[in-house]
Amino acid sequence: MPDVHQLKRRACEAVDRHAAELTAAADWIHAHPEIGHQEVEASSRLSGMLSQAGIPVEMGTAGMATAFKAELNGSHGGRPRVAILAEYDALPGLGHGCGHNLIGTSAIGAGLALREVLPELDGSVWLLGTPAEESAAPNAGGKVHMVKGGVFDEVDAAIMFHPATETTITGDRSLAARGFEFYFRGKAAHAAGMPEEGINALDAVVQMYNAVSMLRQQVRSDVRIHGIILSGGAAANIIPDYAAIRYRTRADDADYLAEVVQRVVVCAEGAAKATGCQLEWKEYMPSYENTLPNGVVMELMLNNLRSLGLDVATERKRKGRGSTDFGNVSRRVPGVEARIAITEDWDVPGHSIEFREAARSDRGRQAMLYAAKGLAMTAIDLLADPETLRRAKALLEQDLGGI
Ligand SMILES: [Zn+2]
Ligand SMILES: [Zn+2]
Numbered sequence: 001m002p003d004v005h006q007l008k009r010r011a012c013e014a015v016d017r018h019a020a021e022l023t024a025a026a027d028w029i030h031a032h033p034e035i036g037h038q039e040v041e042a043s044s045r046l047s048g049m050l051s052q053a054g055i056p057v058e059m060g061t062a063g064m065a066t067a068f069k070a071e072l073n074g075s076h077g078g079r080p081r082v083a084i085l086a087e088y089d090a091l092p093g094l095g096h097g098c099g100h101n102l103i104g105t106s107a108i109g110a111g112l113a114l115r116e117v118l119p120e121l122d123g124s125v126w127l128l129g130t131p132a133e134e135s136a137a138p139n140a141g142g143k144v145h146m147v148k149g150g151v152f153d154e155v156d157a158a159i160m161f162h163p164a165t166e167t168t169i170t171g172d173r174s175l176a177a178r179g180f181e182f183y184f185r186g187k188a189a190h191a192a193g194m195p196e197e198g199i200n201a202l203d204a205v206v207q208m209y210n211a212v213s214m215l216r217q218q219v220r221s222d223v224r225i226h227g228i229i230l231s232g233g234a235a236a237n238i239i240p241d242y243a244a245i246r247y248r249t250r251a252d253d254a255d256y257l258a259e260v261v262q263r264v265v266v267c268a269e270g271a272a273k274a275t276g277c278q279l280e281w282k283e284y285m286p287s288y289e290n291t292l293p294n295g296v297v298m299e300l301m302l303n304n305l306r307s308l309g310l311d312v313a314t315e316r317k318r319k320g321r322g323s324t325d326f327g328n329v330s331r332r333v334p335g336v337e338a339r340i341a342i343t344e345d346w347d348v349p350g351h352s353i354e355f356r357e358a359a360r361s362d363r364g365r366q367a368m369l370y371a372a373k374g375l376a377m378t379a380i381d382l383l384a385d386p387e388t389l390r391r392a393k394a395l396l397e398q399d400l401g402g403i
Helices: 004-017 019-031 040-052 100-120 142-148 201-218 254-275 295-307 326-330 353-358 362-384 386-401
Strands: 057-059 068-077 081-086 123-129 157-164 176-185 224-231 242-251 278-288 335-341
Touching: 004 019, 004 100, 004 362, 019 040, 019 100, 019 362, 040 057, 040 068, 040 100, 040 123, 068 100, 081 100, 081 362, 100 123, 100 157, 100 362, 123 362, 142 278, 142 326, 157 295, 157 326, 157 362, 176 201, 176 254, 201 224, 201 242, 201 254, 242 254, 254 278, 278 326, 295 335, 295 362, 295 386, 326 335, 335 362, 362 386
Parallel strands: 081 123, 081 157, 157 335
Antiparallel strands: 057 068, 068 123, 176 242, 176 278, 224 242
16 A cells, blocks of 8 residues: 555645645636636636646536546556546626635645656546536536536546635535526506506516515425526516516425425416416526535545644534535535635625635635645545545445435
């Protein structure tokens, strides 16, 4: 077995050597936010850092223009293969309010570090640039598209980092999430002269919104239903003949979520019937499954982050949960998303201006460098000992069977 401690130390030194380049890239991406599937500059900057280091990069993975895949080979290449995932999309209007500029650069940092030690290990590492994690972009869920495209069929474990307000490795699962749009069509008429001739599509949206707001009280407390009105009419003096609303629906598990979705659809149907509108609806993005953090990989990551001197908790103070397309990955291959604090204040909400500012702070940059080291060290652990990977896979099978 290779000298794992020595390989990890060398990988960490390599991250330190690349620190200036990595933080410059993180700051640049932060200053040039691009929403999902439009991350042209970010994906080219990140993949460019790999190409410059002599690592071959394929763009357009799984049919997505801003996705990429870079392969780093160990002594024999091929399997086992660990994937390190990069995200780099921003939020509309808010910029990098989720700190994905730090995720992308942490993965590249890990890759640059691993390049130096991989020749002493078997197997390989894929750095995957996964676009559009935020559900704000049409056809979001780059990792879901990669899962469907078979990318993870050739992977044995997947790891990534997400900035947070607390440094934690926990078994908490993200929420399963789906997204729907409802389109109501009515009939335009002069709102003062002949309102009785009109069929008011905005009224249908308002009816639906109110019905869903009432539904919220009659579902399990883990459920989240939240939406925005996409269209509410063209002018106040025209009865709106078209209105539309988008909802995200979430719950602990996919089965209960499917029940909730049915009830949301009934709210839309009821609103259409009450107002006389025609209704069409569609699921506008792929489902995000709830995550299944793998206990074996979690432990490796926990020990590695602690060995770097980080104070890592195994429980979170802030209990709110979001959703991620990493959920779909975590049900195909063993994996973990490490969370490292980018602010002193654990109460700062995600998707906020404060969180965005933390993503370009010194603390944020340091967290990204710690993450690069933790990812590289965990990849070394997974490649160095086939028995660990076997245990991680067995645990995934067991966890999946238990649901
Ligand atoms: Zn987010
Ligand atoms: Zn995020």
